[in-house]
Amino acid sequence: MAYVAVKGGEKAIKEAERLAQYFRCRGDSAPIAVRQIQDQMRLAVDRVMGEGGLYAPELAALALKQSEGDTLEAAFLLRAFSSTLPRRHYSLPADSSDMRIMRRISSAFKDIPGGQFLGPTKDYTQRLMAFDLLEENSHAFRAFVSEYVAGDVPDRVLLTQQPRFPKVVDLLRLEGLLADPAVESPANYADLTRQAIRFPATRSMRLQALARGENGSMLALAYSSMRGYGAVHPCIGELRVGHVELLVPHPLDPTEIITVGEVLLTEVELVARMRNEGKGSVAQLTLGYGVCFGHNEVKAIAMATLDRSMTAANPGAPAEDEEFVLYHIDGIESAGFAAHWKLPHYVDFQADLNRLRSVVDRRGKANDLL
Amino acid sequence: MTSYSYNYGFLDEQTKKEIRRKLLQAVAIPGYQVPYGSREMPIARGWGTGGLQITLSIIGKQDTLKVIDQGCDFSVNACNLRNFIAATTGNTVTTDTAEASIVQTRHRIPEEAMREDQILVFQVPYPEILRWVEPSERETRRMHAERDYGKLWVFLYEDIVRWGEITLSYRYPVLVNQRYAMDPSPIPRHDVPKLHQAETLFLFGAGREKRLYAVPPYTEVVPLQFEDYHFTVENFGGQPCRSCGSTSSYLNEVYDSETNERYFSCSDTSHCAKNSQGAIRHE
Structure with missing residues (x-):
């Protein structure tokens, strides 16, 4: 019976979540450290902070990890998190x-x-x-950094002068x-x-x-x-x-x-x-x-x-x-709304069918007269 | 590692207070859409965030909550919302309309008549009924201010000319308290008359569009109609619900994949179960 079938909702959600988790982990590779995302996917982190409207590099990196790289989803996670934070201060305009x-x-x-x-x-x-x-x-990764920093002398001199x-x-x-x-x-x-x-x-x-x-x-x-x-x-x-x-x-x-x-x-x-x-x-x-x-x-x-x-x-x-x-x-907003069409619309669609059938019935009679 | 904990009802108290103030304004001007600073919820936009913010702002420790989606308590999104509210408040939940003090709903009004001590919270995708005829928000706000609903009337008239009847099926336009044209949310026509002179407070939340509105108890809510073309509700040809036998409830059409048979069953599943047991309060 349909009624019983729908009752599976609670269990279906839990199982779907577990399956998604399995898909993230099943590749048998080492888990990505949030710090790695923060350092090496910095442009994705920046994008997520921008769209999420919250400057929090570590949380943005975590959001990217959690959302398996989906920037829209990651920005959404940050926004939802920021809803829980009271607005305590407004900064002065930055120059x-x-x-x-x-x-x-x-x-x-x-x-x-x-x-x-x-x-x-x-x-x-x-x-x-x-x-x-x-x-x-x-090894090569770190060697490059040491070598680069060692050779960066002129720039460091410039930075100590705080140029405007x-x-x-x-x-x-x-x-x-x-x-x-x-x-x-x-x-x-x-x-x-x-x-x-x-x-x-x-x-x-x-x-x-x-x-x-x-x-x-x-x-x-x-x-x-x-x-x-x-x-x-x-x-x-x-x-x-x-x-x-x-x-x-x-x-x-x-x-x-x-x-x-x-x-x-x-x-x-x-x-x-x-x-x-x-x-x-x-x-x-x-x-x-x-x-x-x-x-x-x-x-x-x-x-x-x-x-x-x-x-x-x-x-x-x-x-x-x-x-x-x-x-x-x-x-x-746009991604959420586009995705919401996946929700059941049984009631609305039934109402639409009802109107459609009503029009077809009337048309049918009119067509007979033609 | 940093750990974070959430406030009772997820939202911070300032936010809840702001939403409650906006709700008071909405109740004071029935049918008027109050702009508010809608917060992002951990539920996607378009999935009931407006209703959710209302529920979380008005819920207190003594409340009993019911959540339905398309009439059903166990639809996946209803489960998800109910679990979220229960997890962040610890409140008692129920599937019984009569037991609940707050019912949050998507696209239905429960079949069982609701009382004065209950609140029905609607999730609203499009708060603007004039969106049928006008895309610009700036323009629709002007139209409401001037009670300029001519375009909507012409739209309904043209529908009759073209199709022989008004073909709007859900989101049927209503006039509230003889003043504001209002979107009743995508409830079927079947539910529209329940808004009129009801005992219950109806609160509407559109999170993505950042609007709140309300119909207070005992308010006049009339579907737009013409003298010679009256508003009618859905007609299921007298077919009863296969589970409880009701001929007065809103029905969903079901196809049985084994017998290729088409039959009907109640969209309000909790009502259907109670009705089968003969436990429904009748007016």
């Missing part, structure tokens, strides 16, 4: 001019104050399969060529984790939604704008990757500022030509801003592009419509 840079480039100017620093990038590496990694031994890198887009600002978006007072900053987005969205809400958006969704929408559905032809004023300190006012004495830690960020300031918004238009460049946790350049570029594209007064393309963009870039 990315003070970023401890590990990479910094501009595609707008060749020579920039402070210089261009390629940093750790594979942008110019040929994408050939590194077959030697199939059999990488830990002025913002490239400030050059344009000084010349009056850059139209900045209206500045919100920090007192009015929205908190996406505590409020639902309302439209028109404030810029702080927008940027928060973009910062934890899903890589692929944001990339697709930004790419659509770059390709022609919309009109953002971006130029990267500056892309920088590095650490910034997070500062929090002392809870008892707000005049005292406490450093609570630092986070790795990727930041993109993108400049784009002004749109022709009418006769009185000022000849200026406009700014698109992108920032995300960790080292994730494509996401920061996509974010900056969308930040810029959503300023269109009359949205003419999906990437220009803030509702369209902001409601559809969250990976935890």
Whole structure:
């Protein structure tokens, strides 16, 4: 009987979980250490922290292990975990001019104050399969590190000087060529984790939604704008990757500022030509801003592009419509909803059949008359 | 190794308080969708996170909980939600509608009439009934504010012109307290009349869409209909449930793979079992 069959739910869940666990372990290899994921899958960890909206490298690595490498699922685990944490403080706005840079480039100017620093990038590496990694031994692995660090003397000298890198887009600002978006007072900053987005969205809400958006969704929408559905032809004023300190006012004495830690960020300031918004238009460049946790350049570029594209007064393309963009870039929401169609819809479908049969019955009679 | 422990009901107390405040607003304005800062739950978005956040915010140690999915207590997602709530609260659970003080449901209202001392919490995929006719949230909020439901009426009218009847089967639009058009969640038409002047408080939670709304007890809830085209409920041609013989409950169609026979059985499994034993409270 059907009723008895459905009662197996509890047992079925437990067995399915055990089977999934078996699939993770059955390969007979050594279990992956969370530390290994944190160190050697750092870009996946960064992506998960970004989409999960929680800067916690060890937990992100654990989430990746637990989800068997599914970044959407891992980001979801982090988000669900952060729901259990009360919001105790808001940090002060971090000034990315003070970023401890590990990479910094501009595609707008060749020579920039402070210089261009390629940093750790594979942008110019040929994408050939590194077959030697199939059999990488830990001796060679460590030997490379010792050798690299020993030969790294000039850079270490540079780091002790704490160089400061002025913002490239400030050059344009000084010349009056850059139209900045209206500045919100920090007192009015929205908190996406505590409020639902309302439209028109404030810029702080927008940027928060973009910062934890899903890589692929944001990339697709930004790419659509770059390709022609919309009109953002971006130029990267500056892309920088590095650490910034997070500062929090002392809870008892707000005049005292406490450093609570630092986070790795990727930041993109993108400049784009002004749109022709009418006769009185000022000849200026406009700014698109992108920032995300960790080292994730494509996401920061996509974010900056969308930040810029959503300023269109009359949205003419999906990437220009803030509702369209902001409601559809969250990976935890979209993946969850897409997966929910696997749930039983017996009742709904029965109701649909009932209506369909009713229409067919009526049509049948009408058809007889024809 | 770091160890983490969870608060009673998983959510932190600030969050629960915020949700309860938003629920009070929802109860005060029946049918109005209150935006709230929906939290990510350890259950996927679209799998009942809105209802779950409500349940966890209102549940107290003395409550008895029942969870159903499509009417059934033992459907996998109902089991999962019930296990999660029970594990994070330690509360008593039941499958008996009459015993429960809180019932969380997906897509059904229990067959057994609920009382004043009970709360029914709905999991809602689409809180916006106007989504049938308007994709933009900014626009639908304006339409609600101005009580501009013309598009919805035209949509229903065109349905009749095209098909000879209103073909909406579940998520049938209702007007609450003569003010707000409301999505009753994907309950079948069969359940819609149960919302009207009910003894029970109905709370609706849409986690992914970040909206809460409510129908307080003894509120007018009327399905949208025309003078010459009245709202009707599903019709199973008088066929009874094969298990309990009920002809008044909502039925699911079942195909017997051995005999190739099609028959019907109750979607509300707990009611069906009680009915078989003659233990149902009738109005």
